[in-house]
Amino acid sequence: MPKKLFVKTYGCQMNVHDGERMAELLAGQGYEVTEQAEEADMVLLNTCHIREKAAEKVYSDIGRLRPLRAAKPDLRIAVAGCVAQAEGEEIIARAPMVDLVVGPQSYHNLPKLLRRMDAGEKVVETEFPAEDKFAHLPARRLRTPTAFLTVQEGCDKFCAFCVVPYTRGAEVSRPAERILSEARALVAQGVREITLLGQNVNAWHGAEGGLATLVRELAAIEGLDRIRYTTSHPNDMDDALIAAHGAEPKLMPFLHLPVQSGSDRILKAMNRKHKAEDYLHLIERLRRARPDLLLSSDFIVGFPGETEADFQATIDLVEAVRFGSAYSFAYSPRPGTPAAERPGVAAAEAHDRLLRLQAVITRQQQEAQASMVGRVLPVLFEKPGRMDGQMTGKSEHLMAVSVTGPAELRGQVRAVRITGALTNSLAGELAA
Template sequence: MADKKFYIETYGCQMNFADSEIVNSILLEDGMSPVHEAEQADVILVNTCSIRENAETKVWNRLKEFRQLKREKSDLTVGVLGCMAERIKDQIIEQEHLVDIVVGPDAYRDIPKLIEEVEDGRKAVNVLLSLEETYADIAPVRTTGNGVTAFVSIMRGCDNMCSFCVVPFTRGRERSRPMESILNEIRQLSEQGYKEVTLLGQNVNSYKDGENTFAKLMYEASQVDPEMRFRFSSPHPKDFPDELLHIIAEKPNLCNYIHIPAQAGSSSMLERMRRPYTREQYLELVEKMKSIIPGLSLSTDIIAGFCDETEEEHEQTLSLMKEVEYDLAYMFAYSERERTLAYRKFEDNVPEEIKKRRLSEIITQQMDIQAKRNKEEIGRRHLVLVEGTSKRSDDQMSGRTDTNKMVVFDRMDFSKGDYVEVEVVDSTSATLIARPVKKSSIAEFYKKEAVA
């Protein structure tokens, strides 16, 4: 594979971006080199998402563009990786003739061999799911990103079988990486100057390596580097451990931010979704989180227009969001996915115009809540990790608080990777505007907070 150039384009969730970093490592080890433009590549790989129809539509359109590129460059190899590859492999490779290689999420080690098969004139497919593969021994190569924040995958697959979700069918059963391999990756990131790590899993609460639980992993991660911040995504409301909440409250480098997907606000809808908790249980968990972790910021996922959703169930979702007052929400109209229980058992019977109207109401209310929550931040001080210059002006820097709120402030002499103490002076529904006070550190800022 020497001298071959590869280009990876990634769609979807943070897990997909982490997977692309594993593929980078595998191809570099095989002697290939990365390029930043598809037109420069000998091998184009598209890492895909199947969670929603819109994500797949983007990939289909992009593959058609690459087919045109392939006509101009006959020896170009195009491949599809990830969840979409697993879900619709026959359609991609046989019916549409868009690609040469199809590789599922558990077969990335096989990519160099599959490329060789294509060179021999064959189509190459490996979408077998594994009960063991975690890529624990592969050090991801991060060729993109800001050099400050990084994602670390701690487990793969999912056993929850929510009725709307295709992940168990595209990523297989749950299996956890050994804790020591995760901690070693975090140590390497610390040595490379990274300041923030997000631990990834479909349900991080289910992480288990022998006697090591997710709470234990978070504690050990916090000990690696006291000046490195940690987040995680995503936990499941059904089994959130109290121990983890207390560890977050005690450790200043574990961020006061939790993404806790509700999906819907009515117990009847949650039952159809096969979410094993009620509205009341979810709200009790939120109340416990807020009482144990002062100043906690929460985000969620919400689906509008799931099968058989009534107007009353929609109103209950709105009321749940209003009661919790999320700082951020990822909101989508329901998109039917083949192979899921909902596809087999229910009918996607909420008309599109009603889905769109309900989603619009959810988004409008959430933006009002965010504007209110952010306005309450005015006058407060936060420690911000600088991620780079602001998108709107090179005279300003941008970064996030430990509560995951985006902040912009005057550049002064600050650099990417600095911790800066700021005072919030204004806000929008998406951003805090702040006055920089001084460079600081986690130890210095939270020591002062404790004294105050």
């Protein structure tokens, strides 16, 4: 009988992808994924270190596993991801029932780490190996019409609030030929949309011409209908990539482009190396290239030193850009980052600002969704919806769309007439 693996993933799309890849690696070791932790022979906590108290949340989750370990003494517990990288041996010191700690740059070694763990060793692997971990990962075996494809990892930006350069390492780009080979294999399995992943994906330099060249070469793959990429940095959005948004129809009209603040003073304190005016000018150029481009972003409010005037500058930027969606957070200090040593804004004030910002973002999201009602949109169907007889997919603008239709819609791009805008999705009907 196959052993059962339960994976809990925290955080970003890169982490989601890493979780999938670790599950694929462990499948080669006889593990089959389960959705129920109670069934598991191994629990893998795939962690994120972006938010405050991220490590404490992991320790709390480990504590919740005690009854499972008591009922099943052979249960293996592993901690992976960025908390694993940051905490290392401290995890096992604080939570001795953890058997394995592995960082995001070392998970390709899971098969040999499991052998050490099964021999009774407490294993900690948080090095930054020089070898290409992707060369050691198994071929993908997907049954989905959409897929993530990692093209770049790490970050050299050193924003004052961010731990990524310390947990993911320096920027590294995968060679174009390996990316294209993996993309062709995914398409051969039925994948019709690929999202290129990287901490600074538009800093990819695996071939001359940068990400725009890669997008063009991917677009030439027959059977690949849609291309997306995330997450981007404004400073790496070059002329060629901007032009690609207008020239390449397979590059979807949705872009996540974090700005973090609308205040130049706060952007400088964050070490973002761009100004609000630079960002607005960049958006203007992108929309000239692709007028129907829908934008998403990230915002931090309550950053150390932020005044009400700084916060108002952020609101002004949001109103100027008109986002389709955005992620917003009250600042939380991350140990080891420069901003962690600075006096912060009062928690109540930061929370108030967050609610005010989110109200503006929510209004803009609702306006963007409402603007789709009555239109006929191409939708790539991915899975059954919540209701019987319903199928759900994504529009070109990454909006979830649900229709009444057969399961055979899965993997198809079909025209859908949008009939309603719900809280976080659209309702529609198949167009004739």
